[in-house]
Amino acid sequence: AAVMAGALPSPHILIVLLLYSLGAHGIMTLNDFKAVEGDRATGLRSLPVVLGERPAALLASAVMAIPQAVVIALMVAWGHTISAIAVSVMLAVQLCLMPKLVSAPAKNAPWYNATGVSLYVFGMMAAALGLGGYV
Template identity: 50%
Template sequence: MTVSYTLQRRRYPEPAAALRLLKPITWFPPMWAYLCGVVSVGVSPLENLWLVGLGILLAGPIVCGMSQAANDWCDRHVDAINQPERPIPSGRVPGQWGLYIALGMSALSLLVGLALGPWGFAATCAAVAAAWAYSAEPVRLKKSGWWGPGLVGLCYEGLPWFTGAAVLSAGLPDWRIITIAMLYAIGAHGIMTLNDFKALKGDRQTGVNSLPVTLGPARAALVACAVMTLSQIGVIFLLLGWDRPYFALAITALLGLQIWAMTILIRDPRAKAPWYNGTGVALYVTGMMVAAFALRGLV
């Protein structure tokens, strides 16, 4: 019996393929951002371990996993061109199962969000709505190289940070926390733009106007680097203004290393984007935690 014939007859998802559909590698950024929110608010996490743990679980495996499943379902025609080995186009997640998984996890997200109180539930509702607005027609903000990455950056970095701070403080976080979270969310627009390089061929054929498609790889890489750099410069100047010079210096050093990595990235953006995601992005998120500790002492 051939592999293709086996896939055609499959009625239920292959377990490993279903897990891959949720893309565990993508869970880290929102989990990390939620933890940054917890740290920044100044409340001891040890006194609220279940809120910290549940929030991290919600931000990563549940909400982020749901968004990945929704995106893969809505992108199945694009993935058939770019990455036919993915779970849905390969047939390892057959029929409508990709949709069922995404809808089921959307419901699970809202249910778990209820346990985090009104602020946590409101943020979860926003995250679920954003995930579907990004991927699904007729909205499908993914078609825009500006709105799509902006929305994902907000949901990957800004919204989880805000949620962690709001849940632990049981209220609206301090304006300085919101400001820093938003700056890092804006900077994440550049990270999301770099992720679009891998889908360049399929995006062109299916009308997804990512920045690599509309601007070309070279200019898109420059825009991504500029957005990431300027957002962190904003963080540095704010921390200096708030009398946190050592934290500002640490983020400056991290940004300097990122700029070095950017010089390598822009030489060949299509080939070096995955490399930068493993180096420059790690430095970026390290700076987020440095800023969170700076806010902890300030707030």
């Protein structure tokens, strides 16, 4: 779209894009829980291997939650209240799900990928709709 328009997206879009991209690092860490034993056996230094499973799950949770909290604050500041509320609801539910993830990360990462990550993506869509002027 940016190429077709011949210009960069607005700074607001770029900031939200950057924040959600940073949060995606937490999603990538969740994927590392699928192969913790294999990573240990082969010497691959994934975050769950280096930090331990629980600390890596806490880090992944924070890395996903903090950018969303910043997005919420920015959406409010920019007058996108409905989108901010939608992202807030998605984040609140994620925060309720995170203790189960942290309690047994290797076991619960696939479950959190289906629930928490889906909510992360829905929040991203809500932010995009607000920035696009649709809500």
